[in-house]
Amino acid sequence: MGRGKIERIENSTNRQVTFSKRRAGIFKKAREIGVLCDAEVGVVIFSSVGKLYDYCSPKTTLPRILEKYQTNSGKILWDEKHKSLSAEIDRVKKENDNMQIELRHLKGEDLNSLQPKELIAIEEALQNGQTNVRDKQMDHWRMHRRNEKMLEDEHKLLAFRMHQQDVELSDGMRELEVGYHHGRDFAPQMLFSFRVQPSHPNLQEDK
Incomplete structure (x- = not known):
């Protein structure tokens, strides 16, 4: 009895299960033919949602297989831009190794x-x-010493200005104290220096 007609599986769950089983089977067959027949095998599968699955024989790589395919089939898989990019990658890799x-x-x-x-x-x-x-170490040391000298000079200048402010404040306080005591001594003298003259005639002294 022959196989039935192969058609797309409409149920998404059944379709995903079948895809996983068939994918595993294909990769298994690819490994077997590579081992049994000493063949270079490469398989690339994209799922319905665009997910990539690939297999390559352990003794080779997928890019090498694709390069062989391009050489033997005559079909161009990469344009000049990709070739130039590949050459640049190889050059950078070689420089990195060196x-x-x-x-x-x-x-x-x-x-x-x-x-x-x-x-x-x-x-x-x-x-x-x-x-x-x-x-470089000497440059850093000189810069460190220069920064220390600048900080030291700024500290001295700040201390000098604070000292000046203290002196000016002390002088101002002394001037205030002197003025205060002078005012207290001068007030009684002013009281006794002036005599009140009565303006009423009866209060004037008899002559």
């Missing part, structure tokens, strides 16, 4: 494979780096 190697050398690691000239260059680089670090 920088990691240089960093290990500067840390004194992996030096056995280096020639004497390369070791001399590393030694000079370390000496230059040490000199630059010392110069």
Whole structure:
């Protein structure tokens, strides 16, 4: 008896369950053919909601499989823009690898494979780096001393101004005290210096 007609599953739950089972089955078959037949296998599946599922043989990568596909089929999968971007990524990756190697050398690691000239260059680089670090430390020390001197001068100026204010305040208080006592001594003299002349005729003294 032959298989029934294959049609889209309308029920979303049943469709998702079937998708998960069939996807697992396809990946299982891909692994089996890769192991049994020493084949390079790559599988890419997108679900109905756009979720990506992929499988690739352990001994290769999906980009390598796609590159082989492009070479053998003659179909262009990437335009010049993507090729340029890929080349730039490879260049940056290579530079990063070289920088990691240089960093290990500067840390004194992996030096056995280096020639004497390369070791001399590393030694000079370390000496230059040490000199630059010392110069930078001296710059920070000078700046620190300059800031301390500025703070010290500001403190002295502030103390001098406060002293001036104290002196001026003391002088002002003394002037107020002198003026107050002088006023008290002068008031009785004013009272006895002037004699009241009666304006009524009967109150005048007999001559």
